[in-house]
Amino acid sequence: MxxxxxxxxxxxxxxxxxxxxxxxxxxxxxxxxxxxxxxxxxxxxxxxxxxxxxxxxxxxxxxxxxxxxxxxxxxxxxxxxxxxxxxxxxxxxxxxxxxxxxxxxxxxxxxxxxxxxxxxxxxxxxxxxxxxxxxxLADIREVTPLPEYYVVRPWAETKDCYWNISGRTYVYNNPLLWENLYQANKQSMPKPNDPNLIHPGMKMKIPSITGEYREGVYNPAKKYDTYSAVASSRPVVNAKPAEAKSAEPKASEAKAEPAKAEQKSAAAPEKAEPAKTEQKQGASLISNSAPASPSVSDAK
The missing domain is CATH 1.20.120 (Four Helix Bundle (Hemerythrin (Met), subunit A))
Known part of the structure; x- marks a missing residue:
């Protein structure tokens, strides 16, 4: 009990x-x-x-x-x-x-x-x-999309050419990738076979080469992230030495007479003004370690 x-x-x-x-x-x-x-x-x-x-x-x-x-x-x-x-x-x-x-x-x-x-x-x-x-999602943030288009500006102001544009952080961050721009825009150029002949005001398409998202026209007032191809498994097009060599800056174009500018002769650099010749020489130094850069033409 x-x-x-x-x-x-x-x-x-x-x-x-x-x-x-x-x-x-x-x-x-x-x-x-x-x-x-x-x-x-x-x-x-x-x-x-x-x-x-x-x-x-x-x-x-x-x-x-x-x-x-x-x-x-x-x-x-x-x-x-x-x-x-x-x-x-x-x-x-x-x-x-x-x-x-x-x-x-x-x-x-x-x-x-x-x-x-x-x-x-x-x-x-x-x-x-x-x-x-x-x-x-801890590290995500609002990002300004990389530009899909770029409007070419005068050489005297920005040194715009395929080589230089490709090297900008919001484009490909690598000048060696300039041919991607050229191939995407050649049909809208006055002379499709001449990568040197781009004019101020030309609306250049910047193709996505590694799956990166792009939209809108480049705006210098916006802050863009630096392009990176690290996460990409897709190949990108580098300029071949011979192709890049043929697209070297013809510094005399901006000051050449109309007939000379149209001819784009190989001897043009010899007739360039001293300042322009100096520019060509400086560009040629790049070719010692990398393909030479194609230039923009402000030819009249």
Whole structure:
């Protein structure tokens, strides 16, 4: 009898602790109800019935504890999923799918997994996947797209030529890639076979060569990121030495008489003014270690 009383008292004490810790759910209400019945049975001397009620109170209190733990995990998952959803919405708004494709793809996959396990009520896993979304998109930012077009400006102001334009950070950041520009624009040139003959005002297309996204016309007032081909597996076109040599700057063009400018003779540099000849010599130094640069023509 003493043993039964001890067991009943212990179960009542345990169920009382649960009733204090977890409330407002069906399991806890049942635990409270059975606790009262067990106490009443104990007071009436119905010790075995009291033990039975106490056991039921303990079982329901444990179910209440599991339920509360699950709801807390769900609340945590809800918060994490909301943050992940908001971050993906922001990523879409700033075109991260174009500017940070790998990060965006990883985030979308993680979010899809989060929704899948959430539907299966695995809230701990859902929280983990949602946090993976946040980690994947942690470094994304709004980026000004690289320009798709460039309007050629006078040589005297900007030294515009395929070689120099290709070397600019917002184009290819490498003058050796000038032929990509030439091939994309040659059909709109006065003389398609002469890469030297580009005129101020010409709207030059800058083709995407490594899958980079480009849009709009170059605006010197905007700040562009530096082009990088690191993430690309596509080959780019480098100028062959012989081709680049044939496209060397003909410095005399800007000052040549109309007939001479049209001829583009190989002897033209000899008739160039001193300043222009000096320019040609400076350009020729490049050919010692790299293909020579093609020039822009401001020929009249």
């Amino acid at each position: 003493k043993k039964v009383l001890f067991v009943a008292a212990a179960l009542l004490a345990g169920s009382a602790v649960f009733s204090v810790s977890y409330k407002n759910n069906t399991y806890q209400k049942l635990a409270d109800e059975y606790t009262k019945k067990a106490q009443n049975a104990l007071d009436a001397g119905e010790y075995e019935l009291s033990v039975e009620y106490s056991q039921k109170a303990e079982e329901n209190a444990a179910l209440s504890q599991a339920y509360i733990k699950k709801m807390l995990a769900k609340a945590e998952a809800d918060k994490a999923m909301k943050k992940a959803s908001d971050r993906i919405a922001f990523a879409k708004k700033i075109s991260a799918d174009r500017n940070f494709p790998m990060a965006y793809s990883a985030a979308e996959q993680a979010y899809a997994s989060a929704k899948d396990v959430y539907a299966k009520e695995d809230y701990v896993a859902a929280t983990d996947y949602a946090n993976q979304v946040l980690a994947a």
